Amino acid sequence: MTTRVEIFTDINCPFCYLGKARFEAALAEFEHRDEVEVVHRSFELDPALPADQTGPVIPRIAAKYGIGVDQAAANERAIAAQAAQLGLPYRSSGRDYGNSFDMHRLLHFALEKGRQDALLDALYAGNFAEPEPVFGDRERLVAIAVRAGLDENQVRAVLADPNAYAADVRRDERDAAQLGATGVPYFVFDNKYAVSGAQPTEVFTQALTTAWNDRTAPLITVDGDNAPACGPDGCPS
């Protein structure tokens, strides 16, 4: 029986980028990795941000949290150093902030197309490792989605319709609140175990192992009546 991991994430979240790599390092070494299913779910760090408001992240962070620009820049460099330890490219200055709602809508579309993980990697790379901004530029977003294997015309149709997959994003965000996620990344294993934050790889190994061992608990049968079914001995009706 598969183990299911749901990862709540935002494109604006550098620790989501790092946490994904740490989780994947654990998964790559996990004996039952072929029976682990991963799905990415939406969490906006700043859902109230107007879609047309975008710009360099360092002065934004400094203003929002009342720290100096130097301190904000140092934080970015510290994250870049952590990324480097994981072999992840990270530009230590120059990334933008912006509203990620359209990206989350696209991630739900990509889930239907079997390209969600590829799109999330492409969005992270676009935001954290490449010089062109990913916010406020629809053509750039289309190019990233196409790079992740999605059909250009379908991507444009999703982006052009603000209602497309919007309910899926909102549902994820309600679920996140219900599951106790106050920040991201937030990992949920088989609706039972949670890992909060970009924990060390061994914590993900522990969570995978715990969830895996737990999945063999016997099922509870709902209703005991015999109902018609087919088995190796036929279909008694």
Add this chain to the structure above:
Amino acid sequence: MTTRVEIFTDINCPFCYLGKARFEAALAEFEHRDEVEVVHRSFELDPALPADQTGPVIPRIAAKYGIGVDQAAANERAIAAQAAQLGLPYRSSGRDYGNSFDMHRLLHFALEKGRQDALLDALYAGNFAEPEPVFGDRERLVAIAVRAGLDENQVRAVLADPNAYAADVRRDERDAAQLGATGVPYFVFDNKYAVSGAQPTEVFTQALTTAWNDRTAPLITVDGDNAPACGPDGCPS
């Protein structure tokens, strides 16, 4: 948080066809239906059947289970009557039997493309409601898959490669055994509750309600250390 329903099924199984309709009737009335995720999983009733062995099901059933052809035909008519009560088309004679492995491989391919449910409906309709046999005729299978919204060339590529998605089918069958499924349809709710057989709709309503109410149990946190995460108040590193 979504509730996840896994339905083990075989194309050769008339009660899977009926059970799907009963489950869907319950789901359509379920208050939280938009937060229920359904996935179909593979179960072959006769995995040892050679792929080139196919033919009318009634004499096959009669021979296999040592009943008269008249009794086997009467069983089919009884199933057709149950199908009619659900508004499902069902030809009361003339369907074929055959090896369903290629169909299960295609259902896994369709899952990746977001068309699994549509393909299963099309396969059931092809086998139980339409006069042309679905076994032993690759062109017919391609036509059914295309009708379900899949790309013809990709479908042909999957069918031409006997290894494509074969491991997924085998994994489902191992999981079915582990979950205690000895026949189909077999419904598993959130890896915790099971419904066996084409139960009445109200049993599915009960299972959905039980699983839904259960999903709000608090998560167990794996590791208590604070790890870097981003929240509404920023990304302390």
